[in-house]
Amino acid sequence: QKEVEQDPGPLSVPEGAIVSLNCTYSNSAFQYFMWYRQYSRKGPELLMYTYSSGNKEDGRFTAQVDKSSKYISLFIRDSQPSDSATYLCAMSGISFGNEKLTFGTGTRLTIIP
Amino acid sequence: EAGVAQSPRYKIIEKRQSVAFWCNPISGHATLYWYQQILGQGPKLLIQFQNNGVVDDSQLPKDRFSAERLKGVDSTLKIQPAKLEDSAVYLCASSLGIAVYNEQFFGPGTRLTVL
Numbered sequence: 001q002k003e004v005e006q007d008p009g010p011l012s013v014p015e016g017a018i019v020s021l022n023c024t025y026s027n028s029a030f031q032y033f034m035w036y037r038q039y040s041r042k043g044p045e046l047l048m049y050t051y052s053s054g055n056k057e058d059g060r061f062t063a064q065v066d067k068s069s070k071y072i073s074l075f076i077r078d079s080q081p082s083d084s085a086t087y088l089c090a091m092s093g094i095s096f097g098n099e100k101l102t103f104g105t106g107t108r109l110t111i112i113p
Numbered sequence: 114e115a116g117v118a119q120s121p122r123y124k125i126i127e128k129r130q131s132v133a134f135w136c137n138p139i140s141g142h143a144t145l146y147w148y149q150q151i152l153g154q155g156p157k158l159l160i161q162f163q164n165n166g167v168v169d170d171s172q173l174p175k176d177r178f179s180a181e182r183l184k185g186v187d188s189t190l191k192i193q194p195a196k197l198e199d200s201a202v203y204l205c206a207s208s209l210g211i212a213v214y215n216e217q218f219f220g221p222g223t224r225l226t227v228l
Contacts, residue, residue, distance in 0.1 A: 008153065032213050043219030105154050106155055
């Protein structure tokens, strides 16, 4: 079993729709949870990060972490064609030796104008 | 602020040949990472440097991969000899410090094709 599981998609939705992206994980030591966006032929860029459980909102993006279920989500409201990219979840622990990022496989998202 | 620079952007080699990638991190960033991203997968950490010392190289295939960051700034990653399964994008990232809450900034990557 992989430490981090992510539905690879592809996912296509019409412009303006709400998008839900999800990851599950098995390592209970994970404390930091991140979402990266990766455009084609580019490196990943950090969208949001959350420490431990809870919600975090930034503009049209909301990140949720449910540590009891080992489940994290990213919601995109009012999706735009410029949101078309691959979205990677990533997570890490905080103790020494547990700090490297473990990434999901990424979900390819296309927003249809 | 200039981002993380990597070269070359693309490289095609035959198996058993050697190849080297170069990375110039963001100025002032003490921590440098090399990741391997195979098509359809997320990045996997190969090696992490803090200044010119290795912090984590547990996932680096040391029989064929090597990396150095001699002066604590630029870094090179070498593969010798290359195998077909080394075909991937090699991403370099840098951050201010080693703690996980320091954002990692990624370069555009070097796409390696091994024939």
